[in-house]
Amino acid sequence: MRHFLQRVLQSRTICWNRILNPKTYTQGVRAYCKLEQCCYPVSLHCLNNGSFRSESLASSLHSPESMNSALRTYCTNITRHDLRSEDGGWSKDTLDNISILEAVSYWTRKFETAGVPEPGASAEYITGHVLGFKSFSLISPLAQSVTAEERTKVWDLCEKRMNRVPIQYILGEWDFRDLNLVMRPPVFIPRPETEELVEHLWLYLQEDLTREDEELDILEVGCGSGAISLSLLHEFPQAHCTAVDVTKEAVELTQHNAERLGLCDRLNVKQMQFNTSADFETKFDVIVSNPPYIWTQDMGTLEQEIVGYENHCALHGGTDGMGLIRDIIHTGHRLLKPGGSIWLEVDPRHPDMIQTYLNNHLQYQLHLAGVYQDFNERPRFCCLELRE
Amino acid sequence: MIFRWLRHVGMIVHKPACSPGFRRCFSWGGGRWNRPHRPPTCPLSTVTVFHKFPLSTRLSITTSQAFSTAARVRTFSLQDEATWSYLKRLVTEGQTVMESLQSGEKTDTEHRRLVQRWEELRHIVEKVQQVETTQKELVEVEKLLSGLEDGETEMRDLALQEKEAYENDMKHLEDEILTLLVPADEADENDIILEVVAGVGGQEAMLFTSDMFEMYCQYAAYKNWHMQVLTMDTSTLGGLRHATASIKGLNAYKLLKLEAGVHRVQRVPKTEKAGRVHTSTMTVAVLPQPKEIDNTWDKSEFKIETKKASGAGGQHVNKTESAVRIVHIPTGIAVECQQERSQLRNRAIAMTTIQARLYQMKLDQQRSQQQLARQQQMGTAARSEKIRTYNFTQDRVTDHRAGVNMFNLQDFLLGGDRLDEMIHTVQQHLHREEVLLIMEQDSKQQHKS
Numbered sequence: 074m075r076h077f078l079q080r081v082l083q084s085r086t087i088c089w090n091r092i093l094n095p096k097t098y099t100q101g102v103r104a105y106c107k108l109e110q111c112c113y114p115v116s117l118h119c120l121n122n123g124s125f126r127s128e129s130l131a132s133s134l135h136s137p138e139s140m141n142s143a144l145r146t147y148c149t150n151i152t153r154h155d156l157r158s159e160d161g162g163w164s165k166d167t168l169d170n171i172s173i174l175e176a177v178s179y180w181t182r183k184f185e186t187a188g189v190p191e192p193g194a195s196a197e198y199i200t201g202h203v204l205g206f207k208s209f210s211l212i213s214p215l216a217q218s219v220t221a222e223e224r225t226k227v228w229d230l231c232e233k234r235m236n237r238v239p240i241q242y243i244l245g246e247w248d249f250r251d252l253n254l255v256m257r258p259p260v261f262i263p264r265p266e267t268e269e270l271v272e273h274l275w276l277y278l279q280e281d282l283t284r285e286d287e288e289l290d291i292l293e294v295g296c297g298s299g300a301i302s303l304s305l306l307h308e309f310p311q312a313h314c315t316a317v318d319v320t321k322e323a324v325e326l327t328q329h330n331a332e333r334l335g336l337c338d339r340l341n342v343k344q345m346q347f348n349t350s351a352d353f354e355t356k357f358d359v360i361v362s363n364p365p366y367i368w369t370q371d372m373g374t375l376e377q378e379i380v381g382y383e384n385h386c387a388l389h390g391g392t393d394g395m396g397l398i399r400d401i402i403h404t405g406h407r408l409l410k411p412g413g414s415i416w417l418e419v420d421p422r423h424p425d426m427i428q429t430y431l432n433n434h435l436q437y438q439l440h441l442a443g444v445y446q447d448f449n450e451r452p453r454f455c456c457l458e459l460r461e
Numbered sequence: 462m463i464f465r466w467l468r469h470v471g472m473i474v475h476k477p478a479c480s481p482g483f484r485r486c487f488s489w490g491g492g493r494w495n496r497p498h499r500p501p502t503c504p505l506s507t508v509t510v511f512h513k514f515p516l517s518t519r520l521s522i523t524t525s526q527a528f529s530t531a532a533r534v535r536t537f538s539l540q541d542e543a544t545w546s547y548l549k550r551l552v553t554e555g556q557t558v559m560e561s562l563q564s565g566e567k568t569d570t571e572h573r574r575l576v577q578r579w580e581e582l583r584h585i586v587e588k589v590q591q592v593e594t595t596q597k598e599l600v601e602v603e604k605l606l607s608g609l610e611d612g613e614t615e616m617r618d619l620a621l622q623e624k625e626a627y628e629n630d631m632k633h634l635e636d637e638i639l640t641l642l643v644p645a646d647e648a649d650e651n652d653i654i655l656e657v658v659a660g661v662g663g664q665e666a667m668l669f670t671s672d673m674f675e676m677y678c679q680y681a682a683y684k685n686w687h688m689q690v691l692t693m694d695t696s697t698l699g700g701l702r703h704a705t706a707s708i709k710g711l712n713a714y715k716l717l718k719l720e721a722g723v724h725r726v727q728r729v730p731k732t733e734k735a736g737r738v739h740t741s742t743m744t745v746a747v748l749p750q751p752k753e754i755d756n757t758w759d760k761s762e763f764k765i766e767t768k769k770a771s772g773a774g775g776q777h778v779n780k781t782e783s784a785v786r787i788v789h790i791p792t793g794i795a796v797e798c799q800q801e802r803s804q805l806r807n808r809a810i811a812m813t814t815i816q817a818r819l820y821q822m823k824l825d826q827q828r829s830q831q832q833l834a835r836q837q838q839m840g841t842a843a844r845s846e847k848i849r850t851y852n853f854t855q856d857r858v859t860d861h862r863a864g865v866n867m868f869n870l871q872d873f874l875l876g877g878d879r880l881d882e883m884i885h886t887v888q889q890h891l892h893r894e895e896v897l898l899i900m901e902q903d904s905k906q907q908h909k910s
Contacts, residue, residue, distance in 0.1 A: 248803050262779060375777060420773070
């Protein structure tokens with residue numbers, strides 16, 4: 074750690090002398106991080122410029138991992154000065170032997186000026202992906218330079234990002250819970266909230282299932298990349314899934330992901346329009362869905378990444394966003410085994426609407442058994458149980 | 462003159478502390494130059510300081526005596542009115558707890574608290590109900606007995622037998638309630654480290670320490686505990702300066718914690734040529750070993766910080782930043798995780814990390830507490846702080862806490878039945894005192910409210 078720091082300091086000294094006038098240089102704050110009973114003198118010149126995040130220092134006192142991130146922020150800040158001094162202009166020879174941190178900070182700044190959302194995270198994910206890491210924090214801070222090949226690849230992918238292509242499509246893969254799934258436009262990209270939906274369902278089923286050999290039949294409506302079905306199959310070895318989607322791309326992608334993960338023998342993928350007349354050979358214990366639930370009025374407010382690349386029929390749920398939800402409720406009660414349940418991810422306005430809808434349609438024999446909040450504390454997940 | 466006064470001081474120091482002679486020094490003055498009824502007048506102002514010292518000591522002795530006699534007069538018994546009213550209060554509390562449990566509509570923590578309290582009270586309530594039924598039966602038997610005429614000897618015998626059985630039951634119930642009332646020590650189930658150290662008395666103390674260590678080894682074997690000697694520092698004469706052993710087994714801490722303290726021996730040592738009786742000491746420390754601390758941190762103690770979507774969230778946005786930071790609010794410890802792309806997984810990793818860190822802290826804390834406990838148990842190893850005396854000349858063991866005498870010392874030192882009996886007697890005694898203390902505090906609180 075210390076050696077690395079020293080090296081960084083040495084290599085940057087020239088730049089500093091040029092950028093910072095001698096006065097501010099001597100005023101540099103010297104902070105000592107006590108970490109694992111070793112003292113790392115970290116001179117935080119960046120504090121003078123107000124760009125060093127003090128909370129990352131505070132957290133670095135507690136964990137060695139975040140020491141890395143503190144150091145990285147520090148290094149990034151150095152390179153940022155570097156860039157500013159040269160007015161963003163890069164000469165040919167600087168491009169040739171560029172370090173990882175420099176590449177990330179260069180693209181972060183470019184994304185920032187172009188108004189691309191999450192500029193830092195985008196640059197880090199792309200660089201990490203090219204170097205063969207899932208996330209940037211896994212890269213050893215000692216790994217310094219990138220090869221020319223890696224550099225061109227990073228530049229290619231980042232140019233895509235400049236066109237507001239979602240990160241998941243650029244990388245062609247993304248993680249959902251424990252699984253790594255292939256992502257392909259225009260198939261809907263699973264959101265972090267959906268992971269929580271599976272978590273709630275997992276807890277619910279865990280309580281319910283006592284025997285290992287008990288059959289568990291699951292129907293997923295609107296499977297997209299297959300995220301929900303595949304993680305359920307992965308976590309419940311006794312489960313059998315039927316996944317349906319209206320688009321051909323989604324069905325193909327789900328099948329592809331299932332084959333990659335070796336779960337296709339328990340998964341049955343169908344391309345069909347799920348409506349009130351939908352019928353299956355078996356009945357199900359659980360119907361789970363992340364249906365399109367965005368209201369028509371909200372479709373205009375979506376980010377460019379979503380509108381421009383993701384399939385609209387996976388997003389748009391009609392004027393009140395309830396289009397497919399009503400279909401699932403209507404058909405679901407007929408498809409469920411006794412004691413079965415329907416799990417939905419919905420818009421925060423929907424749980425109340427679902428409650429009213431169920432009150433008006435008592436013949437479905439369903440009741441709203443639970444509404445769960447997502448990590449933003451919005452009511453997001455609904456559990457509907459069949460009345461006994 | 463000063464010499465005389467110093468001799469007076471010397472008289473007290475010579476006597477073994479807390480021996481009758483020692484106490485006599487305060488009450489009658491003691492020493493050759495003191496007259497029985499007139500305390501010595503002090504010619505020098507500095508010596509008045511000395512006057513204060515024995516006075517205060519005497520005071521503390523008398524108060525402690527008064528306290529212990531008071532405790533002995535007010536014993537724990539089911540016939541005792543105070544005890545009974547205390548039990549009644551517990552039963553009513555149990556009923557209210559049960560009712561509020563059944564009424565539902567409570568927060569999670571409150572519910573847990575109530576369930577815990579109910580678990581504590583449940584057994585007591587049961588036992589008290591049993592006592593009540595036994596008492597009713599007893600009253601009926603009494604009635605029957607008084608109603609019997611002289612001729613019905615058979616019936617009388619039967620009734621008497623029954624009465625005896627009920628009385629036995631009552632005794633058992635009383636014991637059971639007593640053990641239930643004593644709050645369980647958190648470490649009772651833990652494995653222990655037993656430490657013996659020679660105290661005052663040189664080689665003789667070391668020899669005695671060796672005897673005692675042997676006794677505990679045998680006791681562990683008697684109890685079927687697994688014992689492993691960790692360190693042993695022997696002296697040239699075959700004594701033991703210091704030894705530690707780890708003991709694993711059922712109730713090891715519960716029973717052996719009562720052995721912690723200063724043990725005094727009075728005998729003619731092997732090293733003694735003139736045949737005089739010496740008094741030496743050794744100390745025993747019993748430390749619970751930290752067991753697997755279960756992760757008992759409440760969810761509300763943690764603050765989870767994520768990159769929150771500002772808009773509607775869900776399908777409306779596509780956020781990839783997944784860093785999670787968890788802060789443990791009471792201690793201020795923070796852990797960050799951003800190594801996974803999934804926020805949920807990052808959260809899980811951060812949670813395990815922070816819990817491991819908290820566990821480490823708890824362990825350190827426990828260790829320092831243990832250090833403190835060891836110091837308290839070891840005391841200063843002075844002869845006066847003893848908990849038990851082994852008097853070889855009289856072939857007697859006296860436990861000073863319960864005030865019990867036992868004879869046949871050699872048998873006792875074998876660490877079998879007799880040691881077990883002694884430990885149980887002391888335990889019973891200490892339980893009684895503890896329960897009385899609890900009851901006193903409870904009644905005080907009742908008066909206040």
